[in-house]
Amino acid sequence: MRRLALPLLLPLLLFPLLANAEPATLVRATELKAAPATDAATVASLPENAAVETLERKGGWTRVKGVAGEGWVRMLALRFGGPGAAKQGESGIAQIFNVARTGTSGTQVTTGARGLDADQLANAQPNPAELAKMKGYAADRAGAEAFAVQGKLAATPVEYPQP
């Protein structure tokens, strides 16, 4: 049943990927840069809590648009959400899937006694058949290495931070 519904839902699934522009605020005063680099030219100085619209991300930088113009800021300096800022809510994808799964328009995700809410976790019963299936999907180290090579992922020594 879920399989049948998927083609219909696909455009909805892709929508959040396309709709990238999101309102955000700056967690502190920040320089708006012409390029995603610390040594790039400064376009403007943005005050703390300045409202911007996010456009795209590149590494640790996000391209934003605001009253001071367009440019790049540190992605970690951006905050989304907050009161009134959220847009997804219950009309988001989760609910569409609930409908697809349960055939109702309710906000409860429960199908039978299953589910990942706190009370459902407390009453969960063992499922050894799924556990066995999961074991069958496991990757071994050699397989994982081949997968990494295929993706051009190079193992790199990086130290843990000091506690």
Add this chain to the structure above:
Amino acid sequence: MRTLVLLAALAAAVPAQAQFRLPNLDINRLIDTVKNVKKAVTDIGEPEEIEIGQDVASRLLGAAPLVPDAALQRYVNHVGRWLAAQTERPDLPWRFGVLDAPQLNAFAVPGGTIFITRGLLERMKSESELAGVLAHEIVHVLRKHHLKAIQKGAKAALAGEALNQALEERGGAAREKLISFGTEMYGRGLDKADELEADRLGVVIAARGGYDPYGLPMVIQTLQAMNPEDSGIALMFKTHPAPAERLGALEAMQPTLDAHASRPQLVERFKAQARR
């Protein structure tokens, strides 16, 4: 001089106290119980950790089964196994599973079993984001965050002796209680410090695997943009520090993040494998 007086007083007091009868005190039993408590605190060995983890994983799969898509499950296992190989516990029986649930969440089970929900996977845009979340969960296993929380909570819930029994007898009543408690814990969450540590070290593990380590902060930003009232993220928000706080704490990792920011995000492979 004052010390001498004190010692003399003590010497006089001890024999007097020894005359009191302690009724029905079985001293051997007391010693055993103390030993058991000590063993429970220090001695959950790796085989026991793995066994407990398998039982808890089975319960979580009872709450939500796997997405019935073998190729997707194998893909996520490849990403996770590659990351786990870069850590200090590379040879645990690492297993990764996508749970068929619309909520956004991920769970790390002692001994190397890690779950991510379909709901969270659907919000991701690249393999580096998936790697960031799996790396965060891998840290919970490496640092035994859940195992320690199970121990701590079980000590209060069961007597020290019962915990020891639970560790030794698989399928016994004490073990059942322990597993039940261990599963329920995923509805309550870990200490905030454990979550923030998993963020910091998760970034390092993603970088070790050759990924753009900004994947994890990107997912946290996605969460932050969502409505906290959304039922799909209610539990995630209840059991984790607020996304804004997590992002703020990750600024300490900015040097590591920036040093590897130009590494692959693997957007296309992710789309091909996870969004069919």
